[in-house]
Amino acid sequence: MGRSTSRQFRFGRAQLEARDGESLLAALARRGWPSLVRSVRYHRPRGPMCGVGDCTGCLVRVNGVPNQRACRRPVREGDQVLTENSWPSPRHDLFGIADLLLPHGLDTVHGLRRPAFLTGTYQRAVRRLAGYGHAPDPPASATAAEPHRREAEVLVVGAGRSGRASAEALVRAGLRPLLLERRADAVPVDGAETLAGTTASMLAPPAGGTDRFSLLGFDLDGAGVVVRARSVVVATGGYDAGLLFEGSDRPGVVTGDLALSGVGLPLGPSVIVGSGERARTVVERLGKDAAAVVAFGDIGPELVRTAAELEVPLYPRSRVVRAVGRGRVRALEVARRDGAGRFRLACSAVVLAHRRLPNDQLLFQAGAARSWRDTPGAYFPEVDRRGRTGVARLFAVGSAARPAGSAAPSADELADAVRGQETTLAPSPPELGGRPGELLAYYRELLRERRRGKWVLCPCEDVLLEEVERAVERGFRGLEVVKRYTGVGTGLCQGRYCLPEAIVALAILEGRPPTEVGFITQRPPLVPTPLSALAAVAGEFATELPP
Amino acid sequence: MTFARRDYRAVVVGAGIIGLYTAYHLARRGAGPVLVVDRGFLSSGGSGRNGGGVRQQWETRGTIRLAREAVAAYRRFGRDFGTNVWFRQGGYLFLAEGPAELERLARVHEVVRSEGLPSQLLTAEQVAERVPGIAPGSVVGGSFLASDGTVYPFPAVWGLYEAVRALGVEVVLGVSALGVRAEQGRVQGVETSAGPAGAPTVVNAAGGWSAEFSRACGLEVPNVATRHEILATEPMKPFLDPMVVRASDGLYFSQTMRGELVGGLTVPHEPGTRRGVPSSPRFVTAMARALVGLLPRLRGLGVLRAWAGFYDDSPDGLPVIGEDPRLGGFVHANGFGGHGFMLAPSASERVARAVLAEPVDLDPKEFSPARFLGSGAAPSRERLQLG
Numbered sequence: 001m002g003r004s005t006s007r008q009f010r011f012g013r014a015q016l017e018a019r020d021g022e023s024l025l026a027a028l029a030r031r032g033w034p035s036l037v038r039s040v041r042y043h044r045p046r047g048p049m050c051g052v053g054d055c056t057g058c059l060v061r062v063n064g065v066p067n068q069r070a071c072r073r074p075v076r077e078g079d080q081v082l083t084e085n086s087w088p089s090p091r092h093d094l095f096g097i098a099d100l101l102l103p104h105g106l107d108t109v110h111g112l113r114r115p116a117f118l119t120g121t122y123q124r125a126v127r128r129l130a131g132y133g134h135a136p137d138p139p140a141s142a143t144a145a146e147p148h149r150r151e152a153e154v155l156v157v158g159a160g161r162s163g164r165a166s167a168e169a170l171v172r173a174g175l176r177p178l179l180l181e182r183r184a185d186a187v188p189v190d191g192a193e194t195l196a197g198t199t200a201s202m203l204a205p206p207a208g209g210t211d212r213f214s215l216l217g218f219d220l221d222g223a224g225v226v227v228r229a230r231s232v233v234v235a236t237g238g239y240d241a242g243l244l245f246e247g248s249d250r251p252g253v254v255t256g257d258l259a260l261s262g263v264g265l266p267l268g269p270s271v272i273v274g275s276g277e278r279a280r281t282v283v284e285r286l287g288k289d290a291a292a293v294v295a296f297g298d299i300g301p302e303l304v305r306t307a308a309e310l311e312v313p314l315y316p317r318s319r320v321v322r323a324v325g326r327g328r329v330r331a332l333e334v335a336r337r338d339g340a341g342r343f344r345l346a347c348s349a350v351v352l353a354h355r356r357l358p359n360d361q362l363l364f365q366a367g368a369a370r371s372w373r374d375t376p377g378a379y380f381p382e383v384d385r386r387g388r389t390g391v392a393r394l395f396a397v398g399s400a401a402r403p404a405g406s407a408a409p410s411a412d413e414l415a416d417a418v419r420g421q422e423t424t425l426a427p428s429p430p431e432l433g434g435r436p437g438e439l440l441a442y443y444r445e446l447l448r449e450r451r452r453g454k455w456v457l458c459p460c461e462d463v464l465l466e467e468v469e470r471a472v473e474r475g476f477r478g479l480e481v482v483k484r485y486t487g488v489g490t491g492l493c494q495g496r497y498c499l500p501e502a503i504v505a506l507a508i509l510e511g512r513p514p515t516e517v518g519f520i521t522q523r524p525p526l527v528p529t530p531l532s533a534l535a536a537v538a539g540e541f542a543t544e545l546p547p
Numbered sequence: 548m549t550f551a552r553r554d555y556r557a558v559v560v561g562a563g564i565i566g567l568y569t570a571y572h573l574a575r576r577g578a579g580p581v582l583v584v585d586r587g588f589l590s591s592g593g594s595g596r597n598g599g600g601v602r603q604q605w606e607t608r609g610t611i612r613l614a615r616e617a618v619a620a621y622r623r624f625g626r627d628f629g630t631n632v633w634f635r636q637g638g639y640l641f642l643a644e645g646p647a648e649l650e651r652l653a654r655v656h657e658v659v660r661s662e663g664l665p666s667q668l669l670t671a672e673q674v675a676e677r678v679p680g681i682a683p684g685s686v687v688g689g690s691f692l693a694s695d696g697t698v699y700p701f702p703a704v705w706g707l708y709e710a711v712r713a714l715g716v717e718v719v720l721g722v723s724a725l726g727v728r729a730e731q732g733r734v735q736g737v738e739t740s741a742g743p744a745g746a747p748t749v750v751n752a753a754g755g756w757s758a759e760f761s762r763a764c765g766l767e768v769p770n771v772a773t774r775h776e777i778l779a780t781e782p783m784k785p786f787l788d789p790m791v792v793r794a795s796d797g798l799y800f801s802q803t804m805r806g807e808l809v810g811g812l813t814v815p816h817e818p819g820t821r822r823g824v825p826s827s828p829r830f831v832t833a834m835a836r837a838l839v840g841l842l843p844r845l846r847g848l849g850v851l852r853a854w855a856g857f858y859d860d861s862p863d864g865l866p867v868i869g870e871d872p873r874l875g876g877f878v879h880a881n882g883f884g885g886h887g888f889m890l891a892p893s894a895s896e897r898v899a900r901a902v903l904a905e906p907v908d909l910d911p912k913e914f915s916p917a918r919f920l921g922s923g924a925a926p927s928r929e930r931l932q933l934g
């Protein structure tokens with residue numbers, strides 16, 4: 001296929017062109033900053049945040065199917081793309097009035113009860129506020145894509161750095177691994193079969209008389225993918241976490257993943273939040289667009305050096321207070337943690353690169369255990385030094401398994417472990433390093449801030465910090481209960497961007513350690529998975545996920 | 548010391564919708580001190596894992612009457628308890644795939660109508676108007692009752708939790724009831740993981756664990772816990788009003804206030820009460836096939852999450868309400884199968900009456916625990932175990 005081929009597609013009424021293999025978001029970003037969607041309840045302006053297919057900032061309707069992630073979807077010839085949940089457009093949305101009329105949000109638990117004769121009207125209004133898109137159109141053709149089935153000795157999920165290294169080592173060790181990668185542009189590994197553009201969604205451990213794990217996934221056409229494998233290496237990498245502050249949901253607040261994704265979003269002058277290697281990589285990538293670096297604590301020496309070379313000012317021991325701007329960030333308000341005042345940094349983007357968390361959900365589905373680590377303030381899977389989890393023949397490597405900078409097995413050590421028949425070792429206790437509890441201290445200061453606008457804890461479902469506070473005040477404690485009470489963690493990102501923050505915020509509000517706030521039982525699938533993909537492989541599973 | 552008192556008028560085991568509603572009715576009747584214990588968090592049992600369906604279309608008249616009262620209670624819930632349960636009367640639509648199912652629905656329809664409820668039999672075209680996008684030829688007709696609907700279960704639990712506490716009921720979470728203390732065939736109190744609590748009555752509202760608790764108290768019961776799974780899709784703008792239930796396999800789904808389609812398949816039961824209640828690829832894929840078969844337009848829609856919970860099934864499909872003849876003061880409030888949420892407001896009122904030894908206006912052949920103790924088969928049976 002020629003590199004220069006282009007694709008024609010429609011965006012609303014406009015006829016646009018995309019390069020071969022380009023994502024919808026990348027194609028749209030060439031026309032400027034893309035405003036694609038409004039938030040669910042209050043119709044707040046939202047923008048692409050993660051660039052990796054996990055947030056709700058780039059949802060569009062493609063060919064009659066709602067909730068498609070523009071950043072994940074390669075443009076196909078003739079695609080019909082529409083925006084939703086706004087009128088007349090996401091940039092100028094009349095429903096945005098909801099945000100202004102409801103400064104403290106809508107209390108759907110206790111409000112809207114009187115007068116009783118309005119019950120029906122309230123119901124229709126609240127129902128109308130739900131959901132991003134309209135129900136799918138009837139399908140053009142009756143034929144569903146054929147599912148793909150694979151058997152493999154070893155399955156490696158994720159073709160990032162550590163997934164590729166593992167696959168290569170397994171090949172050297174004489175095995176022929178199957179490598180699964182959700183990005184469409186994954187480069188194949190010699191000697192391994194590579195399934196690019198394939199997203200894993202459920203992983204069940206061996207059960208019902210077989211010795212195989214069953215993995216369920218789907219490809220870019222919505223076709224189901226079933227892999228049976230004797231051993232599974234989870235190398236799904238990490239992601240840059242969100243951060244809660246006033247305006248943290250504003251368009252222009254993005255994660256390091258987006259900044260590094262190659263989507264080519266016009267970020268412009270950007271403030272980078274973070275102190276370590278990840279922030280350094282972002283600064284290097286943004287080059288002259290890196291306007292400043294803000295960090296909770298001290299800034300690492302490598303980042304100091306890179307920033308000095310690029311003449312980027314550094315603000316260590318500082319706290320992000322507020323993103324200023326509505327349709328797009330205009331400035332970031334920052335407070336010195338020593339109380340020496342606050343200031344504004346003009347910018348058009350804020351890049352969050354302060355805390356990298358594991359994409360570890362697949363591991364928990366298959367029965368691996370997790371434990372809390374004070375540094376960086378999050379749960380991590382329990383994985384030993386050779387990549388073994390507590391589940392036989394289930395391995396985890398790279399950022400999916402451990403915090404950045406901690407000891408990792410070499411790819412060859414892993415290959416030995418995969419080939420080895422010995423039973424699993426007890427997972428080693430989590431190593432603690434850095435400054436434990438720093439995140440908690442940061443949030444404690446942040447939650448003392450006087451709040452002017454909405455603090456959106458869960459952007460997918462527009463859940464406000466206030467709602468969580470109300471729940472705690474009324475005696476509803478613990479993450480499981482607060483999740484049901486407020487809806488935090490039940491949106492399309494499957495809790496990736498709100499639960500880690502909610503755990504820390506709840507710990508402070510309830511006055512107990514994060515480990516006592518609890519964690520949420522994994523409710524599969526990992527990512528919204530098309531019904532067609534699941535339907536196509538019905539009847540092929542005898543297994544259950546472990547408790 | 549976990550409990551505020553040594554002695555109570557009644558101890559309720561289980562803070563699900565049944566236990567909390569029972570406590571509410573007891574408090575409202577001035578029963579005296581009531582203690583509710585639950586070993587989990589609020590909504591950890593069936594009451595936090597269900598589909599929120601509320602229907603009055605049943606084969607047995609007793610159940611129709613209870614359901615009808617419950618509908619009135621859910622309509623008032625926001626005003627009575629201060630929380631919105633978003634009871635939305637979009638109707639329950641039963642689908643018939645063939646003449647046999649249609650005949651069965653017609654029989655139910657007759658009973659329902661004779662109880663004064665305006666249920667309707669629908670043609671395939673009328674069904675298609677109410678289920679936009681239904682695959683042509685997939686049904687021959689259906690039955691519909693417009694006043695049936697759905698509630699959002701969690702706030703019902705929270706509202707009751709707050710209401711009973713305001714009425715002086717003590718609710719202690721994280722405490723297991725281990726058994727009862729009995730003398731001369733009468734309950735004297737409950738043993739719990741936090742120590743004993745004295746009471747002349749104990750209510751077994753332990754949902755899927757009710758048989759386990761009865762047995763711990765020395766009472767053999769025929770209830771069986773079965774695991775049922777359910778899933779939610781991505782949210783969409785409203786397009787579907789009724790709760791849809793297919794008569795053949797019990798496929799059911801409705802569109803919630805949040806826009807998600809929530810539903811499951813009634814048929815594959817699995818006995819057991821393993822904790823942790825995982826979901827399985829088997830269910831998710833089977834459910835997906837059933838859904839897209841019926842509504843092909845949903846093909847590209849994503850499944851967002853799936854979970855599982857327990858039905859507490861009695862042998863005849865009817866709840867078990869009342870004092871156990873073998874142990875004075877041991878009151879059953881269980882066996883609700885897949886329908887405890889919709890019957891809770893009215894059924895629990897009867898439970899409270901049984902606790903207070905007041906007359907209960909339920910047919911003992913249909914509801915009393917004694918019906919399983921006699922010889923021969925139970926004389927009544929509720930077969931519409933769908934959705």
Ligand SMILES: Cc1cc2nc3c(=O)[nH]c(=O)nc-3n(C[C@H](O)[C@H](O)[C@H](O)COP(=O)(O)OP(=O)(O)OC[C@H]3O[C@@H](n4cnc5c(N)ncnc54)[C@H](O)[C@@H]3O)c2cc1C
Nearest residue numbers: 561563564565586592593594598600724754856887888889
């Ligand atoms: C998937 C699914 C879908 C459903 N759909 C519907 C529907 O659409 N409509 C409907 O009406 N119903 C539905 N149901 C059924 C409904 O959820 C139940 O009938 C109802 O919630 C039962 O309420 P409960 O209070 O009896 O039990 P639960 O809510 O299960 O509460 C029992 C409580 O007892 C506690 N407990 C148990 N043992 C002990 C002990 N020894 N000590 C202390 N505490 C204990 C448990 O922790 C639990 O919290 C559904 C159920 C499931 C699983």
Ligand code: FES
Nearest residue numbers: 050051053055071
């Ligand atoms: S930017 Fe596309 S999903 Fe986050």
